Amino acid sequence: MARIVMKFGGTSMAGIERILHVAARVRREADAGNEVLVVVSAMAGETDRLVQLCREAAALHDPREYDVVVASGEQVTAGLLAMTLQNLGVQARSFMGWQLLQASGTHGNARVEAVESRLLDEALGSGTVAVIPGFQGVSPNGRIATLGRGGSDTSAVAIAAGVRADRCDIYTDVDGVYTTDPRVVPRARKLEQVTFEEMLELAGVGSKVLQVRSVGLAMREGLPLRVLSAFEDKPGTEIVERLDEGMERNAIAGIAADRNEARVTLTGIADRPGTVAAAINPLAEAGISVDMIVHAATPNRGASDLTFTVPRASLAQAVAALENWRGDIGYDGLLTDDQVAKVSIVGVGIRSNPQLAARMFDTLAERRINLQAVTASEIKVSALIAEDELELAVRVLHTAFGLDAPAGAAG
Numbered sequence: 001m002a003r004i005v006m007k008f009g010g011t012s013m014a015g016i017e018r019i020l021h022v023a024a025r026v027r028r029e030a031d032a033g034n035e036v037l038v039v040v041s042a043m044a045g046e047t048d049r050l051v052q053l054c055r056e057a058a059a060l061h062d063p064r065e066y067d068v069v070v071a072s073g074e075q076v077t078a079g080l081l082a083m084t085l086q087n088l089g090v091q092a093r094s095f096m097g098w099q100l101l102q103a104s105g106t107h108g109n110a111r112v113e114a115v116e117s118r119l120l121d122e123a124l125g126s127g128t129v130a131v132i133p134g135f136q137g138v139s140p141n142g143r144i145a146t147l148g149r150g151g152s153d154t155s156a157v158a159i160a161a162g163v164r165a166d167r168c169d170i171y172t173d174v175d176g177v178y179t180t181d182p183r184v185v186p187r188a189r190k191l192e193q194v195t196f197e198e199m200l201e202l203a204g205v206g207s208k209v210l211q212v213r214s215v216g217l218a219m220r221e222g223l224p225l226r227v228l229s230a231f232e233d234k235p236g237t238e239i240v241e242r243l244d245e246g247m248e249r250n251a252i253a254g255i256a257a258d259r260n261e262a263r264v265t266l267t268g269i270a271d272r273p274g275t276v277a278a279a280i281n282p283l284a285e286a287g288i289s290v291d292m293i294v295h296a297a298t299p300n301r302g303a304s305d306l307t308f309t310v311p312r313a314s315l316a317q318a319v320a321a322l323e324n325w326r327g328d329i330g331y332d333g334l335l336t337d338d339q340v341a342k343v344s345i346v347g348v349g350i351r352s353n354p355q356l357a358a359r360m361f362d363t364l365a366e367r368r369i370n371l372q373a374v375t376a377s378e379i380k381v382s383a384l385i386a387e388d389e390l391e392l393a394v395r396v397l398h399t400a401f402g403l404d405a406p407a408g409a410a411g
C-alpha cells in the first residue's frame with residue numbers, strides 16, 4: 001500500500017466524459033489498496049475565461065476579488081470529481097483550499113507556506129479518497145489566495161510533501177518530458193528520467209509541462225515526481241534527484257530553445273571598476289531581469305563592450321533606463337537586436353565533460369551559425385544566435401548529441 005497524490009490538468013477535467021475517465025483511473029489506484037489524494041485543475045480554458053471576466057468587470061481590479069473569481073474553476077471540478085467517484089462506488093469527498101493550504105505573499109501569485117494535513121489524514125484513515133482543488137489556498141487574513149497560473153502543479157507537490165506521500169503523479173495532456181519540443185523536432189524522444197536541476201533548466205526555457213515553482217519545491221522536499229499521460233496507459237517521465245545508477249541515459253537531457261530574449265550591447269565602456277555595475281543596476285532597479293551577460297576587457301585597450309539579454313517585452317524599458325543613465329555608465333554606442341534566440345544544451349553530463357560544449361560549438365559552426373554570446377553553467381551551455389536560425393540549431397544539436405529517436409520509433 002502506498003500513499004499517492006494524483007494531479008490532473010485542465011484538459012483531463014474538461015467535461016463530464018473526461019472526468020469519468022479520471023474517476024476510473026483514481027478508482028484503480030484506490031482498489032489496489034492505496035491511499036489516494038487527487039488534486040485537480042479547472043476545466044481547460046475556464047481560468048482564462050474567468051480572468052477575462054475580471055478584466056471586463058474592472059480594468060484595475062482588487063486582486064483579492066480576482067482570487068475569489070479565478071479560484072472557482074477548481075471548486076467546480078473538485079466537486080464534480082468527488083460525486084463521480086461516489087457514483088462509481090468509491091468513498092470520496094472534496095476539500096477546499098482554505099481548509100488545507102496556507103499561502104502568503106501577493107494575491108494572484110501567492111506562495112505556499114504550510115499544509116494542514118489533519119483533515120486529509122482523517123479522510124485517508126477512513127478509506128476516503130480526498131479530492132482537492134489545485135491553485136487555491138488561504139491568505140494570512142483568511143481570504144482565498146491563488147498560486148499563479150499553472151499553480152495546481154505546485155498545490156499537488158505541496159500537498160504530497162505535507163502528507164508525506166510516497167509518490168506524486170502529474171497526469172497531463174503530454175505523455176512526458178521530451179528531449180526538445182516535438183513540434184520542432186519530430187524525432188524528439190521522451191525521457192525516462194530527468195533530474196530536478198535539468199528539469200528546472202528545461203522548464204525555465206519554455207517547456208511548459210510543469211509550473212517551474214513546483215519543480216523547485218519538489219527538489220527542496222526531495223519528492224520524486226512522475227509526468228504521465230492522462231489519456232494513455234504508458235510510462236511517462238520520472239523527475240528525480242539523481243539518475244538511477246546504470247541508467248543508460250545520454251549526458252545531455254535535452255535541447256532548449258527560447259525566443260523571449262532581446263540583446264543589448266553597450267560599446268566602448270570604460271575599462272575600470274564599477275562600469276558593469278553602473279550598467280546593470282538601473283535595470284535591476286526597474287525590475288528587468290538580465291539573463292546572459294558577456295563582458296571581456298581587452299588588455300591595454302582602455303575600453304570594452306558589454307553584451308547582455310533582457311526579456312523581449314522589457315527591451316524598450318531597458319533602453320530608456322540605459323539612456324537615462326548614460327552619463328553615469330559612460331558608453332559610446334547602444335545597440336539592440338530583438339531578432340535573437342537562445343539555444344541551450346542541458347544535462348548533468350556537462351559537469352564532467354568539457355567536450356560537450358566544444359561539440360556544441362563545432363556543430364553550430366559547421367552550419368555557419370554565428371554565436372553572438374555564450375554562457376555556461378554547471379549543467380547548461382547557451383548560445384545566443386539569430387532567431388531565424390533557431391530551428392536549424394535545435395535540430396542539428398539534437399542529432400549531434402545522439403538524441404534523435406530511431407527512425408520509425410517516435411516517442
Ligand code: ASP
Pocket residue numbers: 009010041042047048073134135148149150151152153
Ligand atoms: N487553473 C489554473 C490555471 O489555468 C491553475 C492550473 O491549472 O494549474 O492557471
Ligand code: MG
Pocket residue numbers: 009150153209210211
Ligand atoms: Mg498546467
